Amino acid sequence: MNKEIPASSNRAVEARGLEKTYGEQYALRGIDLTVDRGGCLVVFGPNGAGKTTLLKILSTLVKPSAGSVWLDGIDIREKPSQIRRKISLVSHQTFLYDNLTVFENLKFYGKMYDVADLDKRIREVISWVRLESRLHDRAGTLSHGLQQRASIARAVLHNPSILFLDEPDIGLDPHASKITGDIIDGAGSDKRTVVMTTHNLERGLELADSIVILDRGKVVYEASRSELSGEDFRKIYDRYTVTGG
Amino acid sequence: MNSNHTLRDSILWGLGFALMIAALAMVFVYVPTEKHGGIVQRIFYFHVPVAWVAFLAFFVTFISSVLYLWKRAIKWDAVACASAEIGVIFTTLVLITGPIWAKPAWGIWWTWDARLTTSLVLWLIYVVYLLVRSLAADPARGARYGAVIGIVGFIDVPIVFLTVNLWRTQHPTTIIFEGGLTTTMLITLLVCIAAFTVLYVILVIRSAGLKTMEAEVRRLRIMKAE
Amino acid sequence: MNRAFLKIITVFWKDMLTELRTREIIISVLVFALLVLVIFSFAFSIATDMTETVAPGILWVALTFGGVIGLNRIFAVEKENACLEGLMLCPVDRAVIYWGKMAGGFTFMLAVAVVVTPVFLALFNLPIFLPRLALVIVLALVGFASVGTLFSALAVNTRARDIMLPILFLPVVVPVIVSAVKATGPVLVGGPWGDMLTWLQIMIAFDIIYLVVATLVFEFVVEE
Numbered sequence: 001m002n003k004e005i006p007a008s009s010n011r012a013v014e015a016r017g018l019e020k021t022y023g024e025q026y027a028l029r030g031i032d033l034t035v036d037r038g039g040c041l042v043v044f045g046p047n048g049a050g051k052t053t054l055l056k057i058l059s060t061l062v063k064p065s066a067g068s069v070w071l072d073g074i075d076i077r078e079k080p081s082q083i084r085r086k087i088s089l090v091s092h093q094t095f096l097y098d099n100l101t102v103f104e105n106l107k108f109y110g111k112m113y114d115v116a117d118l119d120k121r122i123r124e125v126i127s128w129v130r131l132e133s134r135l136h137d138r139a140g141t142l143s144h145g146l147q148q149r150a151s152i153a154r155a156v157l158h159n160p161s162i163l164f165l166d167e168p169d170i171g172l173d174p175h176a177s178k179i180t181g182d183i184i185d186g187a188g189s190d191k192r193t194v195v196m197t198t199h200n201l202e203r204g205l206e207l208a209d210s211i212v213i214l215d216r217g218k219v220v221y222e223a224s225r226s227e228l229s230g231e232d233f234r235k236i237y238d239r240y241t242v243t244g245g
Numbered sequence: 246m247n248s249n250h251t252l253r254d255s256i257l258w259g260l261g262f263a264l265m266i267a268a269l270a271m272v273f274v275y276v277p278t279e280k281h282g283g284i285v286q287r288i289f290y291f292h293v294p295v296a297w298v299a300f301l302a303f304f305v306t307f308i309s310s311v312l313y314l315w316k317r318a319i320k321w322d323a324v325a326c327a328s329a330e331i332g333v334i335f336t337t338l339v340l341i342t343g344p345i346w347a348k349p350a351w352g353i354w355w356t357w358d359a360r361l362t363t364s365l366v367l368w369l370i371y372v373v374y375l376l377v378r379s380l381a382a383d384p385a386r387g388a389r390y391g392a393v394i395g396i397v398g399f400i401d402v403p404i405v406f407l408t409v410n411l412w413r414t415q416h417p418t419t420i421i422f423e424g425g426l427t428t429t430m431l432i433t434l435l436v437c438i439a440a441f442t443v444l445y446v447i448l449v450i451r452s453a454g455l456k457t458m459e460a461e462v463r464r465l466r467i468m469k470a471e
Numbered sequence: 472m473n474r475a476f477l478k479i480i481t482v483f484w485k486d487m488l489t490e491l492r493t494r495e496i497i498i499s500v501l502v503f504a505l506l507v508l509v510i511f512s513f514a515f516s517i518a519t520d521m522t523e524t525v526a527p528g529i530l531w532v533a534l535t536f537g538g539v540i541g542l543n544r545i546f547a548v549e550k551e552n553a554c555l556e557g558l559m560l561c562p563v564d565r566a567v568i569y570w571g572k573m574a575g576g577f578t579f580m581l582a583v584a585v586v587v588t589p590v591f592l593a594l595f596n597l598p599i600f601l602p603r604l605a606l607v608i609v610l611a612l613v614g615f616a617s618v619g620t621l622f623s624a625l626a627v628n629t630r631a632r633d634i635m636l637p638i639l640f641l642p643v644v645v646p647v648i649v650s651a652v653k654a655t656g657p658v659l660v661g662g663p664w665g666d667m668l669t670w671l672q673i674m675i676a677f678d679i680i681y682l683v684v685a686t687l688v689f690e691f692v693v694e695e
Contacts, residue, residue, distance in 0.1 A: 023383040026467050061556055062695040065385075084562035095557030097485070097548075099492035104485075111481040112561040114474065138492075154557075314691055369642040377639070380630040390625050393688050394639070397621070400684060401643050408646040408673055412653060 011073070012037045012162055012193035013058060018067035020053055027053040029217045031067070035210070038191040040184060042204040045214035046241050051197035052091070052166055054214065058195060059089045059164045071162060085113065088160035090168055094151035098140030102131060102150050105139055106157060113158035125153040129179055145173050152176075156183060165196040169203055181207065205233060215241045257447050264440035271433040279430070288346040290433055294441040296339045296364065302332030302445060303371065303399055310395035313388065319460045320453065322388040325395055326378065327452035329371050331445060336368040359410035366405050370398040384460070475567050482558075482571025483578075489548055490579065496544060497582060504537025504587045512594050523595065527655035530591045531611075531648055534584055538612070539637045541579045542619035545572050546627040555627075555693075565690035569620060573685075576623070577616035584608050595659075603658045603667070607651055610674040614647040615640075617681040624692045650674045 011034045018031035028050045035041045045051050056062040058069055060076050060083065069076045071083050096105045103122065110118040126135055129149040134142060139150060148168075155163065168180050184194050184207055198204040204211070205228065213221040213236075220240045228236075272290045279286040309325035312318075343361055344354045355361070374394045381387030490497060511529045516522045522529075549555040558568060588608065592599050619640055626635035654670035657663065 021467055023385075024463060024467065056556075056695075059560065061559055081562040081564065084560060087560075089556075089560055093553040093556065095554050095560075097489055097552050097554060099489050100485070104488065108481060108485045109557075109561070112478060112563060114562075314688075366642050366645050369638075373638050373642070377625070377629060377635065380635070382628065382630070386628070389691055389694075390629070393621070393625065393692055396688060397618070397643060397681075397684060400680065401646070404646045404673070404677055404680070408649045411669060411673070412649055 010036060012039070012071065013041070013195060014070040015058065016068050018054070018057060018069065019065045020050075020057060020062065021065045026217055028057070028064070031219055033212060033219070033222075035193055035195060037193055039209040040194040040196065040207055042208035042211045043195065043197040043214055044199075044201065044204060044211060044237060045197070048216075049214040049241075050217045051214055055089065055091070055164045055166050055195065055197060059087055060084060061089070085158065086160055087162045087164065088155040088158070089164045089166070090152055090155045091166035092170060094139070094147045095154060096139040096147060096150055099138060101136050101138055102126070102142070102153075103135050105150070106154060109154050110157055115158050121157060122153075125157050128156070128183070129153045130175075145176055149176050149179065152180060152183060160192065162193045162195070165194065167198055168196065169198060169200050177203075201234060201237060213237060213240050254450075257443060257450075261440065261443040261447055264436065264443055268433075268437045268440040271436055276429050276433040283349070285346060285349045288342050290437045292339065292342040292346060293434060294438040295335050295342065296360070297438055298441045298445045299332050299335040299339055299364070299367070300402075301442070302328045302335060302449075303367065303395075303402070305449070306332065306371075306374075306395045307399035310392035313392045314396075320457050322392070323453040323456035323460065324449065326388075326391060327449050327456055329374050329391075329395065330452065331448050333368065333371050333375060335445075336364055336371065339364050340368060357409070358413055359406050362409045363402065363406045367398075367402060370394070370401065374398065384463075475564060478563050478567050479571045479574065482568060483574040486545075486548065486572070486575035487578065490544070490575075497541075497579065500537055500540050500544075500579075501583055501586055503540060504533050504583050505590060507536050508533035508587055508591055508594070512591075523659070526591075526595050526597075526659060527652045530588070530655060531652050533587055533591070534580075534608070534611075535615075535641070535644075535648060537583045537587065538580045538615050538619070539640055541583060542576055542615065542623050542640065543626075543633065543636050544579060545576045545620055545623040547623075550627050559693065559695075565693055566686045568693070569624075569686055569689040572624075573616050573620040573682075576620050577612055580612045580615060581609070584612065597659055601658055603664075604655065607654045607658065607667075607671070607674075610671060610678060611647050611651040613678045614674055614681065615644060617678060617685050618643050621685040621689055621692060624689065646677055647674060650677075 013033070013035040015031055015033050018028055019026065020028040031054065033041065043051050043054065053062065057064050058071075060069075060071075060080055071087060074083055076083055095109075096102075097108075100108070106122045106125070107118065110122060115121050126132055129152055131146065131149055131153065134146060134150075139147060142150060152168075163184070165180075165184070169177055184192070184196070194207075196204070196207065205225070208225050210224045211222065211228070212219055221236060268290070272287055276287075276290070278284055279289075305328040306325045309321045309328065313321035313325060340361075343364075347356070348354055374391055377394060378387040378391045381390055508529065511532055512522065515525050515529060519525075546555070549558060588604065589599055592601070619636070622636055622639040622643075626632045626639060629635050650670040650673045654667045654674070657666040
């Protein structure tokens, strides 16, 4: 793989030549993508296309077998702690400890992320996700939808500038869906950069500035929002994904 | 590249073959029967070299493990694994030849002396090494975990030996081997050590080479699968 | 540097809080350790009248096996809650996570020892207040925790993980077990410090070596 020149810092997220293999199977092949500051990239693709793997690599959870990733202009191999401060991941795993209260969970992550004025900040994010009444309940006692909300609170607690969302619309009630949408749009702070995966074509298009379709580990289609219209997209999606659905 | 390998392999095989023949000849013909041990004592000339090679093998695994974690080149992982496998086989031989020698010689199968106990612990550690590698979710993880165990396990060896040694010197029960070596015995022993070391080198090169090729085949298969 | 230490405490405290809430775990481990203690004492007193000579061995069998089960908890709790990745996302040195977890594992095993040891001493009609024994136990448990935390992280991601940790852990801590048993002997009979000294030194050396090695190597175990 060619050693790349450092990405310009106008780009919040940049990936070149990403590959990931697990044993005999490759999950990702030759992935290149960029997301500008404040932009929202939506990644579509059928199950097994590699969307989750891609997000995990971008969010520094998994090391790629080949290729490089730059977040805010910094190679993630160089200063992982510095970068992790600025990013966040929301996935179907809530990263909440069942036996601790929502408050205790947030307190824990707040301390790990050196969040200033932690108590005040916790109250702030909890009011965003409308979970004030359950703040001191054990996380395990919350319904799945409420746990997802608490997870979102966890994710924005340290005010990340880059947000990774793995199928955030699954398991959320319409109310919580709106909350997520607001957060993506940057409620309460500067506009965040967002990379999101979803199955929901309509919703994804609504939020996207640019889109990418992944199929069997490769980018098969990419476009910016302005190039697309709603009805066309369903046809484009079916055309480019072999497995479709 | 090929011609270099063939030349090197020929030299090694030739040397190994010659040394082995010499070793066999010396052990069974040249060296006289030892006073105390009788004929069975001749196992000593296999037991000691095999133990030495086992230790060498695990040392090589240790170095390769460090190199693998540092450089992440497949060949280091291949060497580490190959060496560990050979090490386990040779340690098993140590644990078998030891009692076979001890029973007719001193009337006991086993004693908790430093060398034997350390060999046993070593055997356990590296059997687990192989187990973890085979039970890992994917080869990359197996290599990583193996490297960690290869490092942690080897560092333990001198500590185990020291500790058991201290324990046993406080309570000496059986004296395993006393008396010096005559010149003939020493020469025989050295020839045997040389023979087994060359055997080890041949085995490691072959095995590691095979593993590297297997990894390459896997990589090519992945690339081909469009 | 200061912040790293605070984060170690944060991880440690989070684990303590979680374990306090799931009290069944520590109680089951305690019961298991006590069972081991009782059964071994029982079995040996059937075999011989001179159980005092094997008493140190019995104590350390109980603490070792109880310890191994406790060490499993260190990363099992993360796995159960699917929180390992949450921890990995945090902007902390992997070594910080290791030390936080190690402290938790040590405390867990210490809690077990605090209950098992007096029971042991009573069973053998020995004096209950033995500060030197406390020293031996602390040194040995640090050794267990240093190695056990590293292997717990390894085992939790391997198939057959419940049996993986014991078989990884036990051979490596042989020096600790030997030293602990040898050091306990003089304590129980009121022997001189001199008889214990070498064994304490071995345990201290083991602890330092493995704390350093594990700190260096831990990131390779948890990286993906």
